[in-house]
Amino acid sequence: MAASPHSPNSSFRRLRGQRSPAEFAGMVRRAAKEIGETVSCDARYIGRVESGEIRCPNYAYERVFLHMFPGHTLTDLGFSPREAVRGRSAHRIPSPRIPSPPLSLFSGFTHFSKESDVLRRAFMAGGSATVAAAATLNLTLLGDNRRIPARAGESEAEAVEDAVRQIRLLDDRHGADALYRKAAEPLRTAYALLDAGATRQSTEDRLHAGAGELAISVGWLAHDSGRFEDARSHYAEALATARVSGDAALEAHAFSNAAFLAGDRGRPRESVRAAQAGARAARGLGSARLLSLLALREAGGWAGMADRKSCEDALTRAHTHFSRGPAPADPEWMSFFGEAELEFLEARCWAALGEYSRAARHARRAADLQDPHFARNVALYTSELADDLARAGAPDEAAWAGHRVLDLLTEVQSTRVQSILSGTARALVPHQRSPRVGAFLTRHASA
Structure with missing residues (x-):
């Protein structure tokens, strides 16, 4: 049986036997070699x-483990299915719940697990295929009649929540550029549903939270594709929704993204203030x-102001x-935040402080x-590595x-990644006589 979230992976532990964790890790490295x-x-x-804590290994580890234990599947080794790991809260991983027509968010996603593979293959073809795949999305919460109901019910609230999950999943795999314009439509519909009111207070609370999270998700798509003013507007919309509904978790999320955006716009002091406001909202939520x-967001702001002491404290x-x-109180949207993201955000801090070798290690x-x-x-983390190096x-x-980043850009559409890589290319021009650097610069220019 696959390990349930936060439950020990007893199957994997049995395979280690009497060896120490360090000894077993050595076996894994040798098997990888x-x-x-x-x-x-x-x-x-x-x-x-x-x-x-690691519910499903990355593909490199997967190949190593299956090599070490022939005849076993990942489930045999105690891991969860890969598709279950993303897009659910850390303490609850139900199977995807896609609303039935006419409330389907994506007309092509009524059977999401099957259709997502088709869409993934289209995205991975890159270029015009990415745009074509995005164009197939029927981003409506209302079905064919496109009429706002007199009162929203549980199915409408569920459709909004699933919209958030599906957009996040697609962004994880392919980046934001091809998704942003299409994702704005369900956001408008979500707020129209909110204006219509709900059949009960619990449903209205879900709609507020769902609409706010959807605004943040669409804001992130704008943010990652370089549309900073659009992103700022969406994050402000989410923050207003949080304040109206008294939703501290949504408020903390909106401030977190606002802090991130302020840093990218060269407004480090605003970034610090937004992160600190988010921390105040999050204080009573029980999520370390x-x-x-939020402390990492604040650290990034201090680094942008060249305040090393405050950055290190954060x-x-x-x-x-x-x-x-x-x-259990960790928000659903934070499933992306693990040790890798922590290392990346710390790398950005050291880079902002001019300590590029230290940044590169992280x-x-x-x-x-x-x-x-x-x-x-x-792609994002590797582009940061390239720039720091x-x-x-x-x-x-x-x-x-x-x-390596250019290889990944055949799958990913992200203005943010492309911008970082362009900066790296400029920094490498003085070294273009190196065969490896020259090959990269030529390939980057043609790409």
Whole structure:
């Protein structure tokens, strides 16, 4: 049986037998070498697997484990199905609940598990195929009649919630650029449903929360595709929804994203203030991981102001909160926030402070830790690594990482990643006589 969330993976523990976690980690590294894989396995990783924190290994580890234990499946080894890991809260992973017509968000997603594979293949073809795949989405919550009901019910609230999950899933795999315009339609419909009112207070509360989370998701698509003013507007809409409904969790989420956006817009002081406001909203929610993320957002703001002491203080708080582990109160949207994201956000802090070698160490760890299933994050972390290496005086390594990002950009559409990589290319121009750097610059220019 697959391990349930936060339950020890007893199947994997039995396979370790009498060996220590460090000894078993050594076996994993040797097995990886046998099949040409590279994994950074240590005793801590084994502990995370056995505790149930890692519910599904990335593809590199999957190949290694199946090589070590022939005839076994991932389920035999105690892991959860990969599709169950993303898009649900840390303490609850039901099977996808897609509303029946006429309330389907995507007309092509009534049977989501089957159709998502088709859409994924279309996205992975890249370029015009990505746009074509996005164009097939019928982004409506209302079906064919397109009429707002007199009062919204549970099915409408469920449709809004599923819209959020589906958009996040597609963004994880393919990036934001091809999704943003289409995702705005269900957001307008969600707020129209909210204006219509609901049949009961519990449904109205769900609609408020769902509409707010949808506004943040659409705002993130705008943010990641470089539409900063649109993103700011959507995040403000989510914050207003949170304030009207008294939803502290939604307020904390909106402030977290607002802090991130402010940093990207070169407004570090605004980033610090938004992160601190988010922490105040999150204080009573019982989620140490949420407080960790908000401390990292604050650290990024302090780094942007070149305030090293305040940045280090915020990083210390982030690590302290993170070390307390996941909790049932962790918000559903935070399923992306694990050790890889923590390492990435810390890398950005050190880069902003000009410590590029230190930043590169954290970025490399982020890329190594991230499950390749989430191609957009792998591309983002690797682009950060390439940029840090270029500025740390390691041009050949930077070019290697840049090639890897270009490989990933056949799957991912992200203006954010492309922008980082363009900066890396500019930084590498003085080293273009190096064969590896020259090859990267040529390939980047043609791409």
